Amino acid sequence: MAWAQHRQLPQVTVVGKRPMRDIGVQKTALDSATLKENIALSMADILTFNTPIFVKSYGRATLSTVSFRGTSPSHTQVTWNGMKINNPMLGSTDFSTIPAYFIDQASLLHGTSSVNEAGGGLGGLVRLATLPEAEEGLNMQYVQGIGSFKTFDEFLRVSYGSEHWTSSTRAVYSSSPNDYKYTNHDKKLNIYDDNHQIIGQYYPKERNKSGAFRDLHLLQEVYYNTLRGDRLGLSAWFIHSNRELPLLTTDYADYTSFDNRQRENTLRAILSWGHTRYSWSTNVKAGYIHTWMAYDYKRDVGGAGGMQTMTRSRSRVNTFYGQGEGQLYSANRQWMFTANLALYQHLVKSDDKNIVLQDGDNATVGYDKKRAEMSGAVSAKWQPTPRLGLSVVLREDMMGDRWAPIIPAFFVDGVISRRGNITARASISRNYKFPSLNDLYFLPGGNPDLKNESGFTYDVGASFSTGRAGKWVWSGGLTWFDSYIDDWIIWLPTPKGFFSPRNVKKVHAYGLEAKSSLSWQFHPDWLLDLNATYSWTPSINRGEPMSVADKSVGKQLPYVPRHSATATGRLSWRSWTFLYQWAFYSERFTMSSNETTLSGRLPKYYMSNVSLGRVVYTRWVNLDLKLAVNNLFNEDYLSVLSRPMPGINFEFFIGITPKF
Numbered sequence: 139m140a141w142a143q144h145r146q147l148p149q150v151t152v153v154g155k156r157p158m159r160d161i162g163v164q165k166t167a168l169d170s171a172t173l174k175e176n177i178a179l180s181m182a183d184i185l186t187f188n189t190p191i192f193v194k195s196y197g198r199a200t201l202s203t204v205s206f207r208g209t210s211p212s213h214t215q216v217t218w219n220g221m222k223i224n225n226p227m228l229g230s231t232d233f234s235t236i237p238a239y240f241i242d243q244a245s246l247l248h249g250t251s252s253v254n255e256a257g258g259g260l261g262g263l264v265r266l267a268t269l270p271e272a273e274e275g276l277n278m279q280y281v282q283g284i285g286s287f288k289t290f291d292e293f294l295r296v297s298y299g300s301e302h303w304t305s306s307t308r309a310v311y312s313s314s315p316n317d318y319k320y321t322n323h324d325k326k327l328n329i330y331d332d333n334h335q336i337i338g339q340y341y342p343k344e345r346n347k348s349g350a351f352r353d354l355h356l357l358q359e360v361y362y363n364t365l366r367g368d369r370l371g372l373s374a375w376f377i378h379s380n381r382e383l384p385l386l387t388t389d390y391a392d393y394t395s396f397d398n399r400q401r402e403n404t405l406r407a408i409l410s411w412g413h414t415r416y417s418w419s420t421n422v423k424a425g426y427i428h429t430w431m432a433y434d435y436k437r438d439v440g441g442a443g444g445m446q447t448m449t450r451s452r453s454r455v456n457t458f459y460g461q462g463e464g465q466l467y468s469a470n471r472q473w474m475f476t477a478n479l480a481l482y483q484h485l486v487k488s489d490d491k492n493i494v495l496q497d498g499d500n501a502t503v504g505y506d507k508k509r510a511e512m513s514g515a516v517s518a519k520w521q522p523t524p525r526l527g528l529s530v531v532l533r534e535d536m537m538g539d540r541w542a543p544i545i546p547a548f549f550v551d552g553v554i555s556r557r558g559n560i561t562a563r564a565s566i567s568r569n570y571k572f573p574s575l576n577d578l579y580f581l582p583g584g585n586p587d588l589k590n591e592s593g594f595t596y597d598v599g600a601s602f603s604t605g606r607a608g609k610w611v612w613s614g615g616l617t618w619f620d621s622y623i624d625d626w627i628i629w630l631p632t633p634k635g636f637f638s639p640r641n642v643k644k645v646h647a648y649g650l651e652a653k654s655s656l657s658w659q660f661h662p663d664w665l666l667d668l669n670a671t672y673s674w675t676p677s678i679n680r681g682e683p684m685s686v687a688d689k690s691v692g693k694q695l696p697y698v699p700r701h702s703a704t705a706t707g708r709l710s711w712r713s714w715t716f717l718y719q720w721a722f723y724s725e726r727f728t729m730s731s732n733e734t735t736l737s738g739r740l741p742k743y744y745m746s747n748v749s750l751g752r753v754v755y756t757r758w759v760n761l762d763l764k765l766a767v768n769n770l771f772n773e774d775y776l777s778v779l780s781r782p783m784p785g786i787n788f789e790f791f792i793g794i795t796p797k798f
Contacts, residue, residue, distance in 0.1 A: 162527065163565075164563060165251060166671075168245065171708070173244060177238070177283070177793075179238045180233060180235070185204060185233065186704075188704060189246060189704070190672065190702055191205060192699055197783060198784050199312075202234040204233065206262040207261045207262060207619060208261070208675040208677030208698050209621075213571060214264060215257075215259040215263040217256065218268075219267050220408075221423070225429070229576075235379060235402070240268065241266050244264070246263070249619050250596065251549075253567050254531055254547070257513050258570065258571045259569065260593040268359060270361045271299050273299055277296070277298070279295045280294050280793070281294075282791065285314075285788060287314050288314055288315050289313070289316075290311075291311075291312045293308075293310055295307065304359075305361075308356070309357075310354070311353070313352045316349040316350050317349065318784035321343055322782070323341050324387040326339045327341075346782060346784070347384060348393045349384035350381075352379070353381075354376075355376070356375070356376045359372065359374075369411070370410070371411075373406075376404070377404040378403055382399050394438075400431070405428045407426050408459075416467075420465075422463075424461075425459035425461075426456075426458055427456070428454075431453045432453075434449065451491075453487065456484075458482070462478065462479055463476070472520060475516075477517075486575055488580075505581065507575055507579055509575065510537075517531040517532070525553040531545075532547075547565065547567035548566050563598070563600070566596040570592050573627060583637050588639060588641060589625040591623060591624070591641075592624050594621070595621040596619070597617055601614065605657075611655075613655050614655065615653055616652045619648060625642070626643075646676075647675065649673065651672070653672075654670050664711050665710040666709050667708040667710075669704075669706045670705045678695070679691055693727070696727050699723045700724050701724035702721075704719075715751045716748070717748065718748050723743060726739065727740075737779060744773060747770060748767050750764070757797070763791070764790070764791045765791075766790075767788055768789070
């Protein structure tokens, strides 16, 4: 088991039917090489450089959320081994806390296709999974990374496999002062002559002070295979994170005069049982998620007061999960029927223990809520001929005492031409998204009268795959999507001085997604892989003006780029691999009015990463050596207003895989 190990394998030809489970589905799958290419990356980085969705990052090792097809982060459902891991308070997922080293399979289900897995994915769904270690015997891998800003990354995996048992233990520890330099475009300093007259100005170079982080991840998996169609499994993932939140570029305070810190302890655990036969299978899962999060803000008030606590926020989330799923094939394998039911019980307590009242006393403000969640679906898939597939899905969702109407989804795909494997796909569905707990109950500002968001989505596309055995393979696809979302929830300022969520009448999100890949083995020792994606995503507010001064109608939603693109090139020669990654985002508006003032827009930017690696094979151990250069051209950019990103930086890795 060698990290980023590349070997030339003999050509293998596989012939088979298209999976009935994926009839009409618009899916982007990330292969294992993509997930493990740079071992220090989080899933936020993987999605940035390999998919058409927009990743909104508040800085290195800080909150990273995604905008899928022009929707908000809460409109993207995220599952890990089948269990939803969206935070019930926020409705979203922080992808910066998901190390790619812990993920063995990752795929995106675009738009309508997410209904096959869960409700509420108005933009789509990100499906993450871990897999049992395939190799028998004892295996071990250790990787040490040393990088810029005194960054240290350590990775360990110990696994054991036998005929019946498989066990895997993984650990990741990352730490850094994270004090990178950046040019602060929100400040200008004057240049004076000898007579103290201003003769010029410049943007100062500053450091990302108070941005240190320490993250620990542990993942334990145990599987038992009876070899008679049954598999039992346990997966447990623990996260301990301690992160400082750095100053904004507009803040003139001394970084030593405050402490702005977020801490998190999270445990995710899943027990599973699967039973498989030729014509049917069933899976049962039970899971538990515990999350403790703390946010503390302290500031030096001067004099004898010293550091005083301004905010002391605590939240605890306990989620109990159960799911059952079954699928049945007809005797001639032309029909496939599935049914699944998932249940979640959320217990959430959130409070700020340091709210200062008018009389000077402190008070605890927050909420303590329980909410049950249910999502069930049945589907029928029909493949009358190998070239045509039809599918219908009916889903029912419940959240608390709210029931969504039946969610229908229809899918069709067909092979237009066997030459080039040209396949057309189309789908259409309704979908509903319940408000998050913070939307309903956050104090101050929660709005218990919010309506459910509802969406109507269709997409149509085509894909192809052609090539020459043992030489080259070229594939690609183009998809048009169109979504109409009613009662979109957005937080808006109120006359009382705080923000509160409201239902915007309608949002129209539409556009194009394109992808292409080429694999070319132009010499027995040389292999070239090229991959590219592009997305055009207008996401327009079509609602009615909230007031006479409302200029948001007909405008692009904030922080949604109209254009995004990625490109990856991987060149392998024997045990050497060179990788180039490129990503582009067009300008994003920070205000719903799309004003082009200095703070009203973020300019477009391009990002380039490169790496060079080699595997050294010896009798007793394999060594993986890699040098990675991030932000190769030292791009000066922002993903979020007033949150600076690092310039060019380096990291060197050495991986050790003993041969037992």
